[in-house]
Amino acid sequence: MTSKFRALLFIALLFCGQAVIAAETGTALKNDTLRKEPYADAKAGGILTRGESVDILKKQGAWLQIKTKKTTGWVRLLSVKRGASASGSQTAGVLAAASGRAGTGQVVSTTGIRGLSEEELKAAKFNESEVKTLEGYTLSADEGRQFANAGKLIPITFANLKAAKGDAK
């Protein structure tokens, strides 16, 4: 493969990738019920199957209006992985191969960019002056509250989420 051809292929693939993203596709992360309206007690209007590719039409609050092969309806935000459908990820994989960033399954750190690989972390030496700098910016609870007030953030009562039943692994 000549380098010119490789470059062309790369560009072509790049456009494919963008087309996939531009269409706002998504993948069902779980089985779910499609609702006719963006509410939990709205009428059911179909089913969503885990792994299924969907088109995302609209977002309203914590709900997404999606189009499956069969129908259109609303599901909760977290029932769908946004952006990349299964075919989209494949494109991403090919893209990475074309750009030389993917190897034989082994991750090669990108040259020229500082990383935090395990090796780099192991070689690290304690940096006293940076810790001191970090500690110098410590804020009090009052200062935090002032910052929240400035942004009109209003604290609310909300109990910590618990693991869903059968999901306590």
Added chain:
Amino acid sequence: MNMHKNLLMQALLATALAATSMQGLALDFKGVLKDAVEKEIGQKPEAAPNESSQTPAAADSASAANSSEPEFNWKNPSQAEEISLGRQIAGNLLGAAPLVKDAALKKYVNSVGRWVASQSERPDLPWRFGVIESEDINAFAAPGGYIMVTKGLYRKLSNEAQLAGILGHEIGHVVKKHQLKVLQKQQLLNIGAGFLSDKYAKDNKLVSKAIGTGAEISARSLDKSAEYEADRLGLSYATRAGYEPYGLTEVLQTIGQTNKNDGSVALLFKTHPHPDERLVALGDAIGNKLDNVKNGKTLENRFYQLKN
């Protein structure tokens, strides 16, 4: 906790006595040690108390008097000890990647982080937050309230609610002492296994021996369950702080789209469940609990933009 104070040593001695008449000493020894340690640091609260009637062994009284480094109470570390341990880990991490030199950014992340931390169960810790010079996508928490986000991850954010969610996740690790418990478990095992050799036991009570070389500790994984728990807590704290609750999930959506062969997510993907699994777990935990939460803020207008 007091009731269980001598459990570990009781179990140790009991095992040592029993094991002398057994083959495969090392294997059994390790297993019982592990159980005893887990009970001791509260990871198995449901486990029945050990009914050993043996006298506590004296190994606990061994002191590291001749060492320049103060001995660390691994069984029940004080808050000051927890912070000093976290400081050491944070300093090593900063040795690998220093803070981004931008005073306004430093002040901004500390403001957001401090406010979110105030919604946690440990509002009185001296919380500190930093953005570090690395294009990797990752975030780190060290015991006692030291939290670091990489520049690469910060770049992926588009509003303050997302930053609040990420910091909330790390705050959750500190609140639940996830890293501290891993270190405690490991050190109590080491001390236990080395209790026949005084020197070895003493060495293992020191912080420097516990955290290994450099910032290696920051590259270790926690249990998957600890990550899911931190996700639930992070989202809960950010929600209580008045932010739009889905900030954390938006970031997970973004990270999930990063190719897993991309070097910038190599460590993150190695040490955490895949973002898709985290989204599903969070979605299941949320259920309808956010249906009545409205008016949370995203604050993209004051979100601090990196200079480069």
